[in-house]
Amino acid sequence: xxxxxxxxxxxxxxxxxxxxxxxxxxxxxxxxxxxxxxxxxxxxxxxxxxxxxxxxxxxxxxxxxxxxxxxxxxxxxxxxxxxxxxxxxxxxxxxxxxxxxxxxxxxxxxxxxxxxxxxxxxxxxxxxxxxxxxxxxxxxxxxxxxxxxxxxxxxxxxxxxxxxxxxxxxxxxxxxxxxxxxxxxxxxxxxxxxxxxxxxxxxxxxxxx
Amino acid sequence: xxxxxxxxxxxxxxxxxxxxxxxxxxxxxxxxxxxxxxxxxxxxxxxxxxxxxxxxxxxxxxxxxxxxxxxxxxxxxxxxxxxxxxxxxxxxxxxxxxxxxxxxxxxxxxxxxxxxxxxxxxxxxxxxxxxxxxxxxxxxxxxxxxxxxxxxxxxxxxxxxxxxxxxxxxxxxxxxxxxxxxxxxxxxxxxxxxxxxxxxxxxxxxxxx
DNA sequence: GTATAATATGAATATAGAGTCATGTGAATA
DNA sequence: TATTCACATGACTCTATATTCATATTATAC
Numbered sequence: 510x511x512x513x514x515x516x517x518x519x520x521x522x523x524x525x526x527x528x529x530x531x532x533x534x535x536x537x538x539x540x541x542x543x544x545x546x547x548x549x550x551x552x553x554x555x556x557x558x559x560x561x562x563x564x565x566x567x568x569x570x571x572x573x574x575x576x577x578x579x580x581x582x583x584x585x586x587x588x589x590x591x592x593x594x595x596x597x598x599x600x601x602x603x604x605x606x607x608x609x610x611x612x613x614x615x616x617x618x619x620x621x622x623x624x625x626x627x628x629x630x631x632x633x634x635x636x637x638x639x640x641x642x643x644x645x646x647x648x649x650x651x652x653x654x655x656x657x658x659x660x661x662x663x664x665x666x667x668x669x670x671x672x673x674x675x676x677x678x679x680x681x682x683x684x685x686x687x688x689x690x691x692x693x694x695x696x697x698x699x700x701x702x703x704x705x706x707x708x709x710x711x712x713x714x715x716x717x718x
Numbered sequence: 719x720x721x722x723x724x725x726x727x728x729x730x731x732x733x734x735x736x737x738x739x740x741x742x743x744x745x746x747x748x749x750x751x752x753x754x755x756x757x758x759x760x761x762x763x764x765x766x767x768x769x770x771x772x773x774x775x776x777x778x779x780x781x782x783x784x785x786x787x788x789x790x791x792x793x794x795x796x797x798x799x800x801x802x803x804x805x806x807x808x809x810x811x812x813x814x815x816x817x818x819x820x821x822x823x824x825x826x827x828x829x830x831x832x833x834x835x836x837x838x839x840x841x842x843x844x845x846x847x848x849x850x851x852x853x854x855x856x857x858x859x860x861x862x863x864x865x866x867x868x869x870x871x872x873x874x875x876x877x878x879x880x881x882x883x884x885x886x887x888x889x890x891x892x893x894x895x896x897x898x899x900x901x902x903x904x905x906x907x908x909x910x911x912x913x914x915x916x917x918x919x920x921x922x923x924x925x926x927x
Numbered sequence: 928g929t930a931t932a933a934t935a936t937g938a939a940t941a942t943a944g945a946g947t948c949a950t951g952t953g954a955a956t957a
Numbered sequence: 958t959a960t961t962c963a964c965a966t967g968a969c970t971c972t973a974t975a976t977t978c979a980t981a982t983t984a985t986a987c
Contacts, residue, residue: 514964540749544945554966559946627836667913670894674914677890685882704876705883709917723934753975763936768976928987935982943974951966957959 511571515561525551526561530572535617538624539569539633566633573625573637576618583611597656602706605679609702612683613695619683626680649675678709720780724770734760735770739781744826747833748778748842775842782834782846785827792820806865811915814888818911821892822904828892835889858884887918 515523529551533542544565548558562568587607588600612619628634649672656662682705686698724732738760742751753774757767771777796816797809821828837843858881865871891914895907 517963543943545943555946555968556948556966557964560964565945666917667910670910670913671917673894673898674890674917681883681886681890685879689882701876701879704879708875708880708883711920726933752973754973764938764976765936765978766934769934774975931984931986933982933984936978936980938978940977941975943972945970945972947970948968949966952964954961954963956961 510567511561518561522551522553526553526558527572527575530568531617531621534569534572534624535620539565539628542569570637572621573641576622577641579615579618580611580622583607583614595655595659597652597659597661598706598710600652601675602703605682605702605706606699608679609683609686609698610695612686616687619687623680623684623687646672646676649673675709678705719776720770727770731760731762735762735767736781736784739777740826740830743778743781743833744829748774748837751778779846781830782850785831786850788824788827789820789831792816792824804864804868806861806868806870807915807919809861810884811912814891814911814915815908817888818892818895818907819904821895825896828896832889832893832896855881855885858882884918887914 515526518526526547529547530542532550533547537543542565544558545555547568548555562571584604584607587610588603625634625637650668653662653668653672653675657664657668682702686702724735727735735756738756739751741759742756746752751774753767754764756777757764771780793813793816796819797812834843834846859877862871862877862881862884866873866877891911895911
């Protein structure tokens with residue numbers, strides 16, 4: 510957690526520090542991110558940085574919290590939840606679409622949150638991931654359970670595994686979007702997403718009639 | 719590429735160096751892997767190492783080549799190709815199964831090859847990945863094309879995207895296998911793999927009859 | 928047995944990054 | 958004006974890394 514000192518800073522300096530850190534983590538990832546570069550870009554002294562944050566991890570943890578906060582806010586705004594007529598596929602579609610829309614509007618934040626997921630092997634990250642796990646895997650498991658109860662889903666599937674698959678596929682889509690596409694032609698990308706969701710829904714095999 | 723000197727080494731020393739490097743890369747990944755630890759474990763001098771390899775990257779490149787070579791050999795051995803009656807789903811099933819079987823029998827090698835895929839953002843790795851790309855993405859694209867021509871697959875799917883999905887899903891399966899499972903109970907894992915392939919084949923939606 | 932080539936060695940060098948600390952500054956308070 | 962407090966500073970330390978190089982050892986050739 511940042512120190513009181515950091516919170517007391519005037520908004521513009523605070524933003525300079527945060528933006529600089531976000532740039533750095535998005536470009537270099539956690540391990541290779543350099544405090545020296547961060548403080549240079551933010552135009553503050555090395556010593557000042559250590560008045561604000563305990564260490565590099567402390568800063569990273571804070572940035573991740575920011576990212577998830579903003580992402581949740583963004584997604585919740587985009588999703589309309591009339592809970593009475595719950596349709597799993599509809600809900601899932603909205604989630605995924607909102608996810609890439611977020612990535613489109615917040616490319617760097619999206620990259621940082623991907624880097625977290627992709628490196629969950631790193632011991633240091635376990636602590637952070639556990640904090641946000643309920644938002645991920647478990648959420649999908651609950652959604653799936655509900656959909657199963659309401660008969661929207663084949664009941665011969667492995668629930669735990671498929672929720673993992675769905676959870677991961679949402680990142681997969683974002684990854685594919687950020688890597689293979691010009692973030693700007695978002696509209697051209699949407700049909701692909703529909704395609705993929707369709708496939709998880711119906712499969713790729715041609716039915717014999 | 720290793721130097722002549724390295725190739726001239728007696729087999730046992732060569733193996734000591736390679737095993738030590740494989741251990742190191744599997745445990746720490748490329749960036750955090752330490753030459754000092756590698757030479758200590760291999761019981762050779764620092765200087766000797768630099769007689770064998772230009773630098774850390776040179777060593778890594780060589781290890782990756784080894785990994786892919788062994789993996790290809792392994793998979794080709796497991797796959798029976800009676801090409802006359804090609805069945806896409808059958809072939810794909812065999813590929814995936816052989817893939818996790820390889821991971822089971824060569825855990826460290828599998829981890830290293832995953833680390834490569836997972837960090838394809840790292841500029842240094844691009845060169846290596848390009849070298850092995852034809853084995854990955856493009857192979858699936860060709861398989862898909864053939865399957866489409868032979869009417870085994872829905873023709874309203876996006877070919878490029880789906881081949882990417884299939885390519886990635888093979889790593890996804892391996893990843894899930896290595897992370898969430900005791901590598902030893904391979905047999906308990908197989909049904910899950912079938913389940914996943916089944917889903918990509920048929921989807922998860924319950925059909926209304 | 929001597930000369931030459933191949934291989935081995937690890938102390939020394941170079942570099943880079945995280946984190947520290949003694950000191951400076953400027954504003955509020957008494 | 959003097960004192961206190963919050964914040965700022967960057968040279969410095971500490972540590973870890975990759976890579977080099979002068980020298981030693983061993984094997985091979987003649």
